[in-house]
Amino acid sequence: MVFAVVSLVTALAAPGAFAQLAPVEPASPNAEGIRDSYLFVSIFVVAIFVLVEGLLIAFIWKYRRQKRARFDDGAQVHGATNLELVWTAGPVLVLAAIAAFVFVELPGIKNVPAAGASGDLEIRVTGRQFYWQYEYPNGVIAVDRMRAPAGVPVRLVVTAPDEDVIHSWWIPALGGKIDAIPGRVNETWFEASREGVFRGQCAELCGAEHARMLAEVEVLSRAAFAAWLEERRDEQTAGTSELGQELWEGVCAKCHGLAGEGGIARRIAGSTILQDPEAVEDIVRNGRRTMPAVGAGWTSEQIEALTTYLQESPPSGN
Amino acid sequence: MATRVETTPAWQRGKVVSWLVTTDHKRIGILYIGTSLLCFVLSGAMAMVMRLQLAQANADVVSPDRYNELVTIHGTSMVFLVGVPILAGFANFLVPLMIGAADMAFPRLNAFSYWMFALGGAVLMLSFFANGGAAKAGWTSYPPLSTQTAGTGQDLWILSLHILTVSTVAGAVNFLVTIHNLRTRGMTWTRMPLFVWSIYVYSWLIMAVLPVLSAALTMLLLDRGLSVAGLDVSTSFFRPEDGGSAVLYQHAFWFFGHPEVYIIVLPAFGIISEVLPVFARKPIFGYKAIAFSTVAIGFFSMLVWAHHLFTVGLAIPLQSFFMVASMVIAVPTGMKIFNWLATLWRGNLAFDTPMLFALGFLSLFVIGGLTGIYLAAFPIDWQVHDTYFVVAHFHYTLLGGVVFAIFAGLFYWWPKMFGRLLGETLGKWQFWLLFAGFNITFFPQHFLGLDGMPRRVYTYANDEWETWNLVSTIGSWIMGVAILLFVVNVLRARKGPRVGNDPWQADTLEWYATSPPPPHNFDEVPYVTSARPLYDLRRRLREKRGETGAL
Structure with a gap:
């Protein structure tokens, strides 16, 4: 108790240290x-x-x-x-x-608050080992970093694929957490009051790289968000978007390393398989040995984005 | 009553063999406690390794998989190999002595319980060496993660828990029959020591909820796939890809899991209710209220399980029910705390080590209880669930609470078990180091959880979390030193001074027997006329001698 108080006081006084009391x-x-x-x-x-x-x-x-004898009676009160x-x-x-x-x-x-003049937005959030995938109403796909407009109610439909495990969606500044459970569809929402980047991470143990399953929401102004969403759709249709890099960093690199140098999974930098789109698609869609089928259910645009990225900027290995 | 003639065959009399074949409840109790303490040291060491890994962001002390194994086995072991069995050990040693019986109702079943516990413990600890390492899906082992993990570690985890369940249920049956049938003359239900009351409720809870765990684990095992005699069995109770429900497991697990918390906490409460009055030189305040609250907590503990499931998306009316039910438990728990406080009121307090640990328990358990209110309020739980806030919360109840009570009990009953006191000086050093180390470790974890650090992560990317994580790690190593002092104390106690039957001038029957008691416990048992038979006895002796004044 004394130390609880001491650490509380230190927490409030210590420069640089934060004490999150709420x-x-x-x-x-x-x-x-x-x-x-x-x-x-x-x-x-x-x-x-x-x-x-x-x-x-x-x-x-x-x-x-004090001065009483060791075994002197206290007051014999029974209740x-x-x-x-x-x-x-x-x-x-x-x-x-x-x-x-x-x-x-x-x-x-x-x-969820009623949609205002600017309408509302529904984003499908899928938790997978070990990344978050977001699908916007117009088909745009994003990984780990979500963009959302400020001042608009955003409904999140949260789930996980049948063959995956349970995850939990949580961005502390934007509300409580809700589990992403295979075979179950949950809903939550937020209405961001200001622009900025809000961070969170998966809150349900989901395997070896649970700790790396980070998520963030970048809140943009309504106009900036609308522009981003449209631009992103055009790029993804044309195959010129950054989706490939996002998939590499969010999906592959968590286990294989950002430069493919290896992590909990083996080194893949320099592997000829990366230059073979069909082989990559097969491994990503079906998994191999201990690697889960991280891309089961991906659209052909996603696969193409990844394989193109791998061909254009193959992981350097260091 | 005539002294019994011991008829032990010659081959059973060896120093080691006599312990292996014993059916004496006291020896079995000591075996339980010793084995549990060993597991406590091992699982504590696992925690210290985890704390090292978390002392800095992006550290590389253990691999992610190894970290998850440590998380899983530390938690499982602290619950199943330390919490439940060490209290079963106290109960084994104490219940027959406290109710004036010669042994448990079924001595051989009792030995069976212990050896099943030892076997289950060995299976769990040795599973680190299994193909693919130990289980790594957390002590709760939620599917689909636990059904998808390759390797035999998860299967051994299930096997171990099955064995431990058999052990625990057999023990509970034995306690129930013993308490119902073997109470000495005059010991009515309301004259029974409060520790025995807690073991009585503990046993009923075990009978009620452990079978549910067995069912859930069997379904989990079948979902993982099983080949028996050429027959492949593979079910989908919890596997969503074939129509199963992953959430169903969570309901079953926590229907067991939450009462399990009280299975561990109630006997710890019982120890506190025995220790406080003796060192306050008073009767316990509100005996009936405390006994009743034990029963009430036991009953309500079976109605709160879904407060562990507030984030799975249950309907709001369900979440509301479980919030209210969880809050209801706070009422009888508060009753206990206030009655313990009132027991100190106008006492003649002596601060020997058992009392220090009991008072430490009181101050820390309150904090764990209060943070529980946040968790019961489900919208708040949506924010703090599965974070370090929860880790802090349950360590305040289970380590600050139960482990402090266990040390109070060890220092208090050690002279009865071995006829010698544990060292007071070392004991006090241990207490203060443990108390300081505990708060330094766990209080900052509240801040981390509130700031968004989830539990069960092998590392973190947020640099701002480094300071408190480092503080927490330092605290954990201070606790390590405290436990080391206890080990030294135990080793040195073998040469400590001998004590008489009743070194603390306590009130309950176990102190009427010699220290340590003979195999048959008592040559005769005084007729029990109140909840404090030895206090009555001392008063009668004094009156016979014509003395007056304070006792």
Whole structure:
């Protein structure tokens, strides 16, 4: 307890160190509702903490043995029914208050706001070992980095392919997490209140590279987002987009290394297979030995983007 | 009652053999505790390696797969090879003595329980050497990750848990029959020591929920595919590609898993309820309230499992139910804490090592209980679930809580087990180092979780998390030193001073027997007229001598 306090104080005082005492600064109404609930609960938590630890320390000090004999009796009190009632009813009231507050905040956290004049947006989020894939309504595909407009409700349809494992989508500033579960479709949402890049990562153990399954959301102005989305669609149709590089970095490099130098999976830099589009497609779609089928279900544009990228800029190996 | 004649055959009398063939509940209890402590040291070492890996961002102390193996076996072992069995060890040693019985109801079943535990423990620990390494899907082993992992580690994990379940259930049956039938004359239900109450509820919980774990694990094993006598079995209970439900496993696992927490915590509560009054020189405050709250916690613990599933996308009314049910548990838990505090009130407090650990338990468990309120409120849980906030929370309850209670119990009952005290000076050093190291390790993890660091990651890319991770790692090594002091203390205690039957002037029947007690425990047992038979006895003796004044 003493050290809890000490580390708390150090946390607040130490330069450069941060002490995160509540969920991160929200950038979406749902994250704000959660943070408000957290702070509300904290009022009671801090009060009870001070009460209990305070009584404990006071009793330890006041009733220490001092000059009494080792085995002298303390007061032979066996209990008090009224006190039992008080410390049963007290917590019930506190918990009722907390539950009530949660239910009041809940609609603002759970319900997607109605689409405003600028409409809304639905993005399909698929968790896979070990990357996030996003599909926009116009067919644009992105990996790991999501772009979204500010001030527009964004509905996320979150799932994982049948042959994959469970992941959990979580960008702390944009709300709570929701699991991406094979065979199940979940929904969540955010409405970014400001532009910027918000980071998060997979929150459900999903295998060896779980720790590398990062996600970020880049919030753009509405106009910038609309322009990006359109440009991206044209590029992906024409096969000139950066999707190939995104796939290499998000999907292949997590295990094989950014330059193909090897990581938890073997070195692939210099492998002739990388120059053979059909062989790459076969491995990516079907997996091989311990490698999962990371590209099962990919569109032909995705495959092409990757194979073109590999031919144009083969991994250097260092 | 006549002294029994010992009729042990000659071949069973050897120093080692006598322990291997023993059916004496006291020896079995000591075997349980010793084996669990060994597993505690091993699993603690695993945690220290994990902390080393996390001391810096992008460190390379262990490989990602190895890290996940350590996460999995550390958690599984701390729950199944330390938490449950060490408390079963205390229960084995203490329940017959506390209720004035000569042994457990089924001594041979008792020995069987222990040896199954030892076997299951060996299977789990040795699975590191299996083809493909140990299981690496976490102690919860959620499918499809656990059904897809190649290698035999995951299968050995299932096998080990099956064996341990047999051991635990057999032990629970034995405790129930013993407590129902072997209480000495005058020991009614409301005169039973509170530790025995906690073991009674612990046993019922085991009977109720362990079979569900067995079912879930069997389904998991079948989903992984099994070849028996040329017959290939492969099912899809949890595999979505063939219509199974991955979430079904989570329901089954946590229907077992949450009561499991209380299976471990309740006996720890029981230890605290025994230690506090003795070192406060008072009766426990609110005996009936504490006994009742034990039963209430046990019952409600079976209605809260889905608070572990708040992020899988359950319907809101379901999440609401499980929030309220989880909050309900806080009420009887609060009752206990307030009654313990009231037990200190107007006491004559002595701060021997058992008391220090009991008070440490009280101060730390409160923190774990309070952070639990955030987790029960499901929208808040959507934010902090599966982060280091949760890791901090459950270590405050299980390490700050249960392990501190276990050390309180070890220092308190050691003289009864071995007739010699553990060293007080080393014990106090151990306490303060463990207390400091614990808070330095786990308090900063709240900050990390709130800032977005998920649990079960072998590394992190965010440099801002480095400071608190380093602090946490330093704390874990301070705890390592504290545990080392305990090992030294145990080794030195073999030459420590002998003590009499009742060095603490305690109130319960185990202190009426000699230290250590003979194989049959008691030559005679005093008639029990209250929850404090030895206090009554001392008072009667004093009255006989015509003394007055304080005892």
